[in-house]
Amino acid sequence: MIAIFHVLLFFMIIGSAVAIETKNMLSAVIAVGAVGFGVSLLFLFLGAPDIAITQVIVEILSLIILIRATTFADNRAVERKIDSFATITGLFFLGFFVMATVWAFSDLTPFGEPLMVVSQRYLAGSSAETGAVNVVAGVILDYRAYDTLGEAMVLFTSVLGAFVILRRRGKKPLDEADTEQFGIISD
Amino acid sequence: MLSHTSLYILDMALMGMGVYALIAKRHIIKKIIGVVTMEYAINLFLILVGYRAGGIAPIEDAQISAADLAARAVDPLPQALVLTSIVIGLGTLALMASLAIKLYEKYKTFDMSEINRLRG
Numbered sequence: 099m100i101a102i103f104h105v106l107l108f109f110m111i112i113g114s115a116v117a118i119e120t121k122n123m124l125s126a127v128i129a130v131g132a133v134g135f136g137v138s139l140l141f142l143f144l145g146a147p148d149i150a151i152t153q154v155i156v157e158i159l160s161l162i163i164l165i166r167a168t169t170f171a172d173n174r175a176v177e178r179k180i181d182s183f184a185t186i187t188g189l190f191f192l193g194f195f196v197m198a199t200v201w202a203f204s205d206l207t208p209f210g211e212p213l214m215v216v217s218q219r220y221l222a223g224s225s226a227e228t229g230a231v232n233v234v235a236g237v238i239l240d241y242r243a244y245d246t247l248g249e250a251m252v253l254f255t256s257v258l259g260a261f262v263i264l265r266r267r268g269k270k271p272l273d274e275a276d277t278e279q280f281g282i283i284s285d
Numbered sequence: 286m287l288s289h290t291s292l293y294i295l296d297m298a299l300m301g302m303g304v305y306a307l308i309a310k311r312h313i314i315k316k317i318i319g320v321v322t323m324e325y326a327i328n329l330f331l332i333l334v335g336y337r338a339g340g341i342a343p344i345e346d347a348q349i350s351a352a353d354l355a356a357r358a359v360d361p362l363p364q365a366l367v368l369t370s371i372v373i374g375l376g377t378l379a380l381m382a383s384l385a386i387k388l389y390e391k392y393k394t395f396d397m398s399e400i401n402r403l404r405g
Binding site: 264 | 290291292293294295296297298299300301302303304305306307308309310311312314315317318319321322325328329332333334335336337338339340341342343344345346351352354355358359360361362364365366367368369371372373374375376377378379380382383384385386387389398
């Protein structure tokens with residue numbers, strides 16, 4: 099099982115390298131889609147079918163959004179000359195980041211033995227307390243329902259933001275004078 | 286070499302690819318791709334931390350009782366929180382893509398350094 103995880107993670111790293119380095123933007127976006135479906139498959143093997151389903155749906159939607167953002171323009175990469183300072187800085191931070199995380203992993207529990215202090219209670223009492231046989235559904239919709247409410251609010255705000263940004267212009271023509279008055283009218 | 290922290294390290298390498306794309310690339314869509322890659326890596330890391338060796342999915346059925354789940358299932362709490370995070374990732378992606386589209390309409394280019402020069 100652990101070998102499958104390693105193979106999938108290598109596939110995802112290669113896919114993201116293709117996505118970052120390829121010249122054609124459409125193939126970069128599709129490589130990101132391949133990485134996302136690899137993540138989804140890995141979620142399925144890790145015992146998380148709910149997240150695997152969600153990841154597939156979100157991946158399809160984000161592919162549609164990214165293809166919309168690339169294909170209406172020229173879909174070639176714009177890098178003509180290599181920005182060496184940015185590349186060196188990026189590689190430096192990549193190395194620094196991996197080193198720091200390897201150092202931080204010494205404080206984690208080993209892979210395959212999670213701590214599960216709170217989760218034991220959820221696992222034992224979910225079907226009796228919430229009536230949900232799927233413990234993940236019990237957590238998101240009952241034990242931590244306020245979290246899900248906040249998620250819905252964040253999602254609504256981002257959709258509203260995208261709508262406001264993408265709107266062509268206001269409903270009223272720019273050269274038309276204001277005829278209606280709102281608020282406190284002085285005369 | 287298939288030790289148990291090597292999965293964590295590979296996952297952080299994936300996150301590092303995203304950091305590299307975010308810093309070094311000048312194309313806006315490439316930067317968005319970097320953010321999306323980082324998001325995948327972090328979600329996957331939280332699920333990896335909650336994995337129990339040989340664990341089953343935290344779903345009861347006729348054969349598996351609640352006591353069995355407490356003994357054998359993987360951690361459901363990171364799964365619930367990552368579910369939230371994935372959906373929020375879609376929202377931020379839509380916001381970033383719409384900003385990129387607007388920038389292209391205004392400046393006729395996706396090149397970040399070009400946009401910096403044209404400003405003003």
